[in-house]
Amino acid sequence: MNILQAENLSISFTRYTGWLRREVIMPVRQLDLTLEAGEITAVVGASGSGKSLLAHAILGILPVNAKVGGSIRYRGEILTPAKQARLRGEDIILVPQSVTYLDPLMRSGTQVRLAARSSDPLKLQREAFRRYRLEREVELMYPHQLSGGMARRIMAASAFVSGARLIIADEPTPGMQAEDVAETMRWFRELADQGHAVLLITHDLESAVTGADKIAVMNAGMTVEWLPASHFSGRGEMIRHPYSRALWNSLPANNFSLPQASFRKVSGGQEGPGCPLAACCELATARCREELPGMREVMKGWVRCHAS
Amino acid sequence: MGAPGWLKYACGKLIRLASLLAAVSIITFALISWSPIDPVQAYIGADMMKVGAEQREEIAAYWGLDQPPVERFLRWAGAIMQGDFGNSMIYREPVVEVIGQRFWYSLTLMAAAWLLSGLFGFAAGSAAAMNRGGRLDRSIQWVCHTLASTPSFWLGLLLLMVFAVWLGWLPAGLGVPAGVAAEHITIADRIRHMLLPAAALSITGISAVALHTRQKLINVLDSDYILYARAKGERGWQLYRNHGLRNIALPAMSLQLASISELFGGAVLAEQVFTYPGLGQATVQAGLRGDVPLLMGLVLFSTLFVFAGNTAADVLYRLVDPRMRGYEHDSRIV
Numbered sequence: 159m160n161i162l163q164a165e166n167l168s169i170s171f172t173r174y175t176g177w178l179r180r181e182v183i184m185p186v187r188q189l190d191l192t193l194e195a196g197e198i199t200a201v202v203g204a205s206g207s208g209k210s211l212l213a214h215a216i217l218g219i220l221p222v223n224a225k226v227g228g229s230i231r232y233r234g235e236i237l238t239p240a241k242q243a244r245l246r247g248e249d250i251i252l253v254p255q256s257v258t259y260l261d262p263l264m265r266s267g268t269q270v271r272l273a274a275r276s277s278d279p280l281k282l283q284r285e286a287f288r289r290y291r292l293e294r295e296v297e298l299m300y301p302h303q304l305s306g307g308m309a310r311r312i313m314a315a316s317a318f319v320s321g322a323r324l325i326i327a328d329e330p331t332p333g334m335q336a337e338d339v340a341e342t343m344r345w346f347r348e349l350a351d352q353g354h355a356v357l358l359i360t361h362d363l364e365s366a367v368t369g370a371d372k373i374a375v376m377n378a379g380m381t382v383e384w385l386p387a388s389h390f391s392g393r394g395e396m397i398r399h400p401y402s403r404a405l406w407n408s409l410p411a412n413n414f415s416l417p418q419a420s421f422r423k424v425s426g427g428q429e430g431p432g433c434p435l436a437a438c439c440e441l442a443t444a445r446c447r448e449e450l451p452g453m454r455e456v457m458k459g460w461v462r463c464h465a466s
Numbered sequence: 467m468g469a470p471g472w473l474k475y476a477c478g479k480l481i482r483l484a485s486l487l488a489a490v491s492i493i494t495f496a497l498i499s500w501s502p503i504d505p506v507q508a509y510i511g512a513d514m515m516k517v518g519a520e521q522r523e524e525i526a527a528y529w530g531l532d533q534p535p536v537e538r539f540l541r542w543a544g545a546i547m548q549g550d551f552g553n554s555m556i557y558r559e560p561v562v563e564v565i566g567q568r569f570w571y572s573l574t575l576m577a578a579a580w581l582l583s584g585l586f587g588f589a590a591g592s593a594a595a596m597n598r599g600g601r602l603d604r605s606i607q608w609v610c611h612t613l614a615s616t617p618s619f620w621l622g623l624l625l626l627m628v629f630a631v632w633l634g635w636l637p638a639g640l641g642v643p644a645g646v647a648a649e650h651i652t653i654a655d656r657i658r659h660m661l662l663p664a665a666a667l668s669i670t671g672i673s674a675v676a677l678h679t680r681q682k683l684i685n686v687l688d689s690d691y692i693l694y695a696r697a698k699g700e701r702g703w704q705l706y707r708n709h710g711l712r713n714i715a716l717p718a719m720s721l722q723l724a725s726i727s728e729l730f731g732g733a734v735l736a737e738q739v740f741t742y743p744g745l746g747q748a749t750v751q752a753g754l755r756g757d758v759p760l761l762m763g764l765v766l767f768s769t770l771f772v773f774a775g776n777t778a779a780d781v782l783y784r785l786v787d788p789r790m791r792g793y794e795h796d797s798r799i800v
Contacts, residue, residue, distance in 0.1 A: 219696050222599070247699020259694040263712045263788065272708060273698045300788040316698065 161324055161355040162193040162216065166228035168379075169211050173223065186211050187379040187434075188462075189228070190453060193324065193355045198346055200358040200366035200387070202405070203376030209359045213326045216357075217252060218242030232324075248275060251322035255329040257309035260301040266312045267297030274319040286315035290345070307338060314345050325349055326357045331365055343369035363390070363405055372459075375402040378434040385459035398461040400441050433464070441465035475784075483773055487766060491543070494765045498758055499535040505555065505756030506531065529555065542762065552759035556751060561763035564748060569767075572737070572744035575660055576729050579667035584722045586668070587675025592714075594676065595683035596706055607680070610673035618732050622666035622739035629662060636662050639741035663740040667732050671725065679718055686713045716787055723782070726775030730768050 169186040186208035193199050203209050214220045216230060218239050230237040232245065242250075251273070260269055270286060271279040287296065290311040301309065310330070317325050327346065331339045343365060346356045350371075360366050366373055367390045374384045382399045389396035393412070394403040406412060432447040433439070439446065445464050453460045506525050510517050526532050530541070545552060551561035594606040630638035637659050686692060687710065695709050734746035741747070745764060752761040784790050 252697035258690040
């Protein structure tokens with residue numbers, strides 16, 4: 159079942175440079191995404207490609223000077239700010255990336271209970287603690303007493319007790335050892351198996367490929383390709399977009415083979431008629447520089463590229 | 467906090483207090499000895515013409531002013547060690563008694579101003595930060611900046627003009643009604659006399675508290691954990707109570723306790739404007755009339771008072787903030 163659908167989503171910020179000069183920057187310019195219940199969808203991209211903003215845009219917690227274009231539908235209905243306020247914590251929950259997202263002066267058990275949507279938060283919290291292998295005394299600990307792993311479990315437990323249908327994990331695995339990554343991914347898999355939709359925002363393509371069902375690749379504020387995770391295999395023959403393929407082939411496991419073109423991060427500020435990647439793509443043609451590619455349906459996914 | 471750690475902390479504080487008191491008394495004494503005010507002249511006042519040079523020397527000798535300053539200081543310090551603060555020259559009473567009487571006037575005045583500025587400032591600052599950028603925020607900031615740039619003595623005069631002179635609601639000065647026998651003075655009388663000085667003293671304090679609270683709360687609201695709390699559906703009053711209040715209460719309390727020194731300074735001016743018989747007024751009198759024993763006593767006493775405030779802030783942090791508590795409760799060791 160289609161839980162969330164983002165269409166042509168853009169996020170821009172207005173800021174003042176100097177006294178009266180206004181500057182508009184658009185870190186997210188063309189984002190399309192569909193999340194299904196029971197599936198993990200990973201949004202993969204380099205840092206600065208606008209991934210975290212996507213999470214904040216879905217939750218409606220962007221800064222006040224942000225402007226959102228396009229549309230996000232939740233279970234078929236357009237997400238308005240009022241609707242987002244109602245759904246936050248109820249239907250949609252965030253799993254943040256680090257311990258700084260926990261209130262430093264509140265005991266961890268209380269923080270989990272605050273997220274619980276239940277008539278008996280304590281019971282639910284204890285159940286979540288057992289589930290995520292947290293000792294009973296961790297309840298009384300403050301965030302500064304938690305190890306990084308415990309903090310992650312606390313945040314996973316918060317998502318669990320909220321009972322939200324859509325779980326958005328923002329960079330849940332940075333700098334983690336392989337077994338911790340595997341454990342974290344297993345939590346999300348369990349939630350997906352229970353019928354939740356999981357949106358995984360990450361720059362770690364490797365863990366996304368092993369843990370997710372679908373992968374959306376982002377660059378320069380655009381989703382360039384949406385494809386099943388299983389297509390990332392071999393030398394990337396089933397990957398359509400040159401950037402996705404370059405990303406895949408540059409992984410250590412794939413012999414570090416240098417990408418066919420050096421896809422540097424493209425500044426989100428520059429505006430041109432064509433594909434923002436045209437300047438650094440080897441396959442780019444004259445058409446790429448003049449016309450922004452649209453979404454093209456391909457087998458089990460879509461791609462935004464003229465050349466592929 | 468275990469007993470050894472606790473004891474070590476207390477000893478450290480005591481040593482610091484002793485050296486602070488010693489330094490403050492030496493500096494005060496040095497400043498008085500260099501001051502151009504001649505205590506004898508200040509004491510005799512308008513009768514100066516009638517008093518001969520011989521008599522003046524006798525008075526000076528009676529007070530011990532004929533001796534070199536260092537010797538006078540050592541004698542004073544020796545007496546202090548035995549608990550003798552000496553006699554006030556202008557009030558002709560033991561210094562301890564002068565301070566004792568006036569302390570209660572000042573304490574009630576300062577406590578009222580302290581509570582008022584703390585509560586109103588905290589509420590105003592919180593309201594402003596929670597509505598950041600809105601109309602309420604801008605008006606609160608505007609009022610605060612106006613108040614912050616208002617001298618408290620001028621504000622005192624303004625209050626006197628409006629409430630004492632024009633409206634006649636409140637008395638214009640003194641700590642108790644004039645011409646009323648001591649046993650007929652009620653608590654209501656005392657409160658009526660305290661209202662205007664307390665208002666003058668607290669109003670200027672409100673702006674500092676409000677602006678600090680606002681800034682601190684804005685920092686808290688910009689934090690990751692507030693973003694996460696909002697993502698979990700918390701908002702408005704619930705968000706403020708769960709995370710905002712919790713994270714600004716401690717800094718606000720410590721700031722408020724540390725502001726006692728400023729309060730003391732403000733009280734000197736406010737008491738002077740309202741002829742309120744507190745410690746501040748006594749300090750001004752002692753300074754202007756060269757009453758060394760009283761001034762020294764007052765300085766030591768106020769040092770102690772301010773030190774107590776700062777120590778309370780420090781202790782509060784150690785007791786309340788889980789991050790500052792001892793490591794024996796730290797379960798990371800497990």
